[in-house]
Amino acid sequence: MRLSAEELRVRLQDRSILDGVSLSVEAGEFVGLVGPNGAGKTTLMRALAGLVPPSAGHVLLDGRPLSAISRDERARRLAVLVQSAGIGWPMRVSEVVALGRLPHRRAFAGPSEADHAAVARAMARADVTHLRERTEPSLSSGERMRVLLARALAVEAEILLADEPITALDPAHQLDAMSLLRGISRAGTGVVAVLHDLTLAARFCDRLVVLSEGRIVADARPALALTDPLLRAAFGITVLRGTDADGTSYILPWHRSGRLREDDHDPAGQDRS
Amino acid sequence: MPGWPSRIVSLNLCADELVLRLADRGQVAAVTYLAGDPRGSTVAAQAAGVPVTRGLAEEIVALKPDLVIAGAFTTRTTVGLLKRIGFPPLELGVPANFDGVRAQIRQVAAAVGHPERGEAMVAELDATLARVVPASRRLRVLVLRPNAFTVSPGSLGDAIIRAAGLVNVAAEIGRDRTGSVPLEAAALADADLVVVDAGETGTPSLADALLHHPILERLRAQGRTVPIPNRLWTCPGPQVAEVVVRLAAAARARTPMKTP
Amino acid sequence: MNAPMSFVTRTTPQASSRRLVAGLVLLTAILIVASVAVGYAALDLPAALGDWLAGRSTLPALVLMELRLPRALLGALVGFSLGLTGAVMQGYLRNPLADPGILGISSAAALGAVVVFYGGLAGSLTLALPLGGIAGAALAALGVNLLAARGTGTLGLILAGVGLSSLAGALTALALNLAPNPYAALEIVFWLMGSLADRSMDHVWLCLPLMILGWILMLSTARALDALALGEDTAASLGFDLVSVRIRIVTGAALAVGSGVAVSGAIGFVGLVVPHLVRPLVGARPGASLWPSGLLGAVLVLGADLVVRLLPTRPELKLGVVTALVGAPFLIALLFRQGRGR
Numbered sequence: 082m083r084l085s086a087e088e089l090r091v092r093l094q095d096r097s098i099l100d101g102v103s104l105s106v107e108a109g110e111f112v113g114l115v116g117p118n119g120a121g122k123t124t125l126m127r128a129l130a131g132l133v134p135p136s137a138g139h140v141l142l143d144g145r146p147l148s149a150i151s152r153d154e155r156a157r158r159l160a161v162l163v164q165s166a167g168i169g170w171p172m173r174v175s176e177v178v179a180l181g182r183l184p185h186r187r188a189f190a191g192p193s194e195a196d197h198a199a200v201a202r203a204m205a206r207a208d209v210t211h212l213r214e215r216t217e218p219s220l221s222s223g224e225r226m227r228v229l230l231a232r233a234l235a236v237e238a239e240i241l242l243a244d245e246p247i248t249a250l251d252p253a254h255q256l257d258a259m260s261l262l263r264g265i266s267r268a269g270t271g272v273v274a275v276l277h278d279l280t281l282a283a284r285f286c287d288r289l290v291v292l293s294e295g296r297i298v299a300d301a302r303p304a305l306a307l308t309d310p311l312l313r314a315a316f317g318i319t320v321l322r323g324t325d326a327d328g329t330s331y332i333l334p335w336h337r338s339g340r341l342r343e344d345d346h347d348p349a350g351q352d353r354s
Numbered sequence: 355m356p357g358w359p360s361r362i363v364s365l366n367l368c369a370d371e372l373v374l375r376l377a378d379r380g381q382v383a384a385v386t387y388l389a390g391d392p393r394g395s396t397v398a399a400q401a402a403g404v405p406v407t408r409g410l411a412e413e414i415v416a417l418k419p420d421l422v423i424a425g426a427f428t429t430r431t432t433v434g435l436l437k438r439i440g441f442p443p444l445e446l447g448v449p450a451n452f453d454g455v456r457a458q459i460r461q462v463a464a465a466v467g468h469p470e471r472g473e474a475m476v477a478e479l480d481a482t483l484a485r486v487v488p489a490s491r492r493l494r495v496l497v498l499r500p501n502a503f504t505v506s507p508g509s510l511g512d513a514i515i516r517a518a519g520l521v522n523v524a525a526e527i528g529r530d531r532t533g534s535v536p537l538e539a540a541a542l543a544d545a546d547l548v549v550v551d552a553g554e555t556g557t558p559s560l561a562d563a564l565l566h567h568p569i570l571e572r573l574r575a576q577g578r579t580v581p582i583p584n585r586l587w588t589c590p591g592p593q594v595a596e597v598v599v600r601l602a603a604a605a606r607a608r609t610p611m612k613t614p
Numbered sequence: 615m616n617a618p619m620s621f622v623t624r625t626t627p628q629a630s631s632r633r634l635v636a637g638l639v640l641l642t643a644i645l646i647v648a649s650v651a652v653g654y655a656a657l658d659l660p661a662a663l664g665d666w667l668a669g670r671s672t673l674p675a676l677v678l679m680e681l682r683l684p685r686a687l688l689g690a691l692v693g694f695s696l697g698l699t700g701a702v703m704q705g706y707l708r709n710p711l712a713d714p715g716i717l718g719i720s721s722a723a724a725l726g727a728v729v730v731f732y733g734g735l736a737g738s739l740t741l742a743l744p745l746g747g748i749a750g751a752a753l754a755a756l757g758v759n760l761l762a763a764r765g766t767g768t769l770g771l772i773l774a775g776v777g778l779s780s781l782a783g784a785l786t787a788l789a790l791n792l793a794p795n796p797y798a799a800l801e802i803v804f805w806l807m808g809s810l811a812d813r814s815m816d817h818v819w820l821c822l823p824l825m826i827l828g829w830i831l832m833l834s835t836a837r838a839l840d841a842l843a844l845g846e847d848t849a850a851s852l853g854f855d856l857v858s859v860r861i862r863i864v865t866g867a868a869l870a871v872g873s874g875v876a877v878s879g880a881i882g883f884v885g886l887v888v889p890h891l892v893r894p895l896v897g898a899r900p901g902a903s904l905w906p907s908g909l910l911g912a913v914l915v916l917g918a919d920l921v922v923r924l925l926p927t928r929p930e931l932k933l934g935v936v937t938a939l940v941g942a943p944f945l946i947a948l949l950f951r952q953g954r955g956r
Binding site: 542557 | 794
């Protein structure tokens with residue numbers, strides 16, 4: 082099981098957003114996609130999910146181009162958690178999570194036993210089981226995020242693409258969500274998550290892909306990817322580095338260093354946060 | 355001839371019909387735009403070439419008429435204005451019987467200066483009525499005009515039906531304020547004869563489409579419907595005798611089928 | 615281990631929805647019978663039915679089959695179309711104020727039907743009348759979709775609908791005034807307010823196949839509407855072809871509303887009100903409200919059509935008058951609630 086991009090280029094409204102991106106994620110891997118605002122992270126996620134057609138290059142699922150795979154199969158194999166999604170109607174949480182089973186449902190058939198079990202598992206994993214009868218307007222933004230994560234988990238896909246899954250969460254739930262994503266990857270799912278928190282990204286991800294101005298500038302284990310020169314060049318920051326009592330090293334964004342070109346304009350309006 | 359009106363303006367279709375028949379062509383300054391429409395008018399041919407108005411006060415004043423003839427219900431604003439400026443029009447009533455028709459013919463004939471033509475027209479009307487052979491049985495008849503309007507009891511149409519020796523079913527069924535009957539009440543009234551417009555195709559409207567409702571088509575298939583052009587009923591004039599003749603003839607044609 | 619909990623999620627919403635649908639089907643059937651039984655003249659129903667079954671074209675049998683029955687059937691068909699279209703539009707646009715009347719689709723359909731009918735096209739080709747209505751409805755539905763695709767918000771769509779309704783209404787008045795038939799100008803009330811009086815089985819057969827096709831297209835989007843509650847990207851990632859969904863909704867709404875308006879005029883507010891009445895019973899999931907909304911729409915129009923016949927006003931009120939008397943205050947209340955919520 083492997084999702085990969087080869088020399089991917091995406092142009093939106095005559096602007097180049099992705100300029101030759103190649104990467105891959107394997108089953109069992111937790112990949113963090115990091116980069117400053119406007120780097121093209123969301124566009125890359127949408128391209129990997131088949132939601133935006135590349136102007137050049139391919140996205141391959143086990144070596145087959147995504148465009149050659151049927152919508153239904155794609156929907157079962159790739160789960161997507163989009164950025165800052167809302168819930169359009171005051172649906173019950175259990176109904177929202179059950180939407181993740183739609184790709185598995187047969188025409189005219191109600192949800193099967195397997196569907197109910199998957200929904201229950203997903204709700205338990207995302208810690209929303211106690212919210213099951215609640216409806217949208219009564220959810221906090223953190224609860225909503227976890228409900229939507231549970232929805233994506235309910236697909237039980239081989240690959241999970243999550244765009245900023247922890248942004249709206251409090252620190253405790255951020256840690257829970259990162260453990261959860263890592264746990265899912267350990268269970269055999271390939272996970273790609275767009276993250277802004279470099280500390281948590283470095284701590285939980287197996288590999289970090291750093292995107293800057295539509296290009297990949299690093300793709301390696303966190304310790305190798307987030308070097309001081311790269312952090313300065315791509316993010317315009319310096320970090321504190323240290324080691325906790327268990328000997329695990331960490332980084333902490335600490336100082337601004339120089340100007341970040343991407344700050345001034347947000348080219349495609351795709352990656353605001 | 356001095357004293358005769360030479361610039362007559364008519365503000366009403368029924369006045370148009372009498373004026374165009376009774377006055378000389380040269381006396382008529384204008385008639386209504388309805389007079390030239392063969393669908394509603396019995397004088398469409400005579401109206402050809404005569405100037406028309408829509409009954410607006412300024413149109414009328416500009417024509418400098420010496421006689422204006424109006425109906426009892428139409429162009430009331432113009433009539434009111436003409437009265438205020440001291441030029442009252444001749445207002446025609448709505449006759450409810452044949453005597454009223456005769457009186458109105460004579461009234462208009464006198465006003466346009468040709469009383470003898472009025473007498474001749476009345477004589478022709480009476481001659482036609484005298485020729486009518488009423489049906490042997492008093493068949494029940496229902497008139498359906500566009501929008502399912504019918505002939506109210508006490509109206510001239512009612513008198514026409516009675517003159518043909520028939521019974522107006524409209525008296526038995528409920529009509530709304532406007533004189534329209536529900537189609538199902540019309541059907542269930544079980545009239546022996548249903549009088550509809552003469553089946554001219556014309557231009558489409560819902561009002562006319564109603565008269566082609568399948569239930570009426572079924573009555574037509576049973577031989578119950580009698581086509582008589584609407585324009586013959588519209589106004590009091592010599593043509594109403596023609597309606598009596600046609601109704602009586604239809605009733606005679608229908609009678610043997612009813613009593614084998 | 616999760617058995618009791620999953621039991622709750624599994625059975626409650628679907629079973630209650632099924633019960634509701636069954637109840638509404640029954641209610642619709644009862645109202646159809648009531649509609650057949652109520653009329654302006656005394657009709658011995660059993661005798662009429664007996665005559666018809668025996669193949670005797672007696673007057674009561676004709677009145678039953680050519681007047682009462684088509685009126686009742688059209689009430690149910692038009693009501694189902696309006697209720698279903700309202701629920702589908704609200705789900706698709708994620709907008710609780712969407713309705714074929716408010717968005718201008720009904721009045722555009724009326725304009726299309728008027729142009730065809732008074733232009734004389736319906737005389738040469740009977741199917742031209744519903745097709746005219748469908749063409750008008752399709753143009754309006756497409757326009758609404760384009761606006762929604764550009765990210766126009768709730769109030770923007772409503773205002774666009776108000777504009778489109780006024781324009782279509784004015785053009786309808788113009789077309790009727792230009793129509794050569796002297797009665798035409800008086801018939802605008804039918805087209806803008808709607809009526810089921812004195813319709814025939816011809817009208818039923820004319821719109822039935824087109825409506826059913828429209829219903830199928832719209833009902834086929836139920837799951838996509840559920841997924842769209844989470845946004846277009848999520849819906850697409852769940853395997854829904856959004857272009858196909860949009861085409862099915864626009865075509866379905868145009869077929870159902872266009873052919874309905876062509877035979878009954880524009881009856882407002884049914885599509886707006888019905889989904890809101892249904893949601894407390896079946897939950898907010900858009901797909902769950904489609905069948906109940908259609909059926910409740912049928913109930914509402916059949917009920918309104920009974921009211922106009924039972925009220926002593928003659929000529930009878932237009933249907934749209936009754937539905938607007940119920941629907942317009944409802945719309946105002948909704949707008950107030952929205953205003954408070956934001």
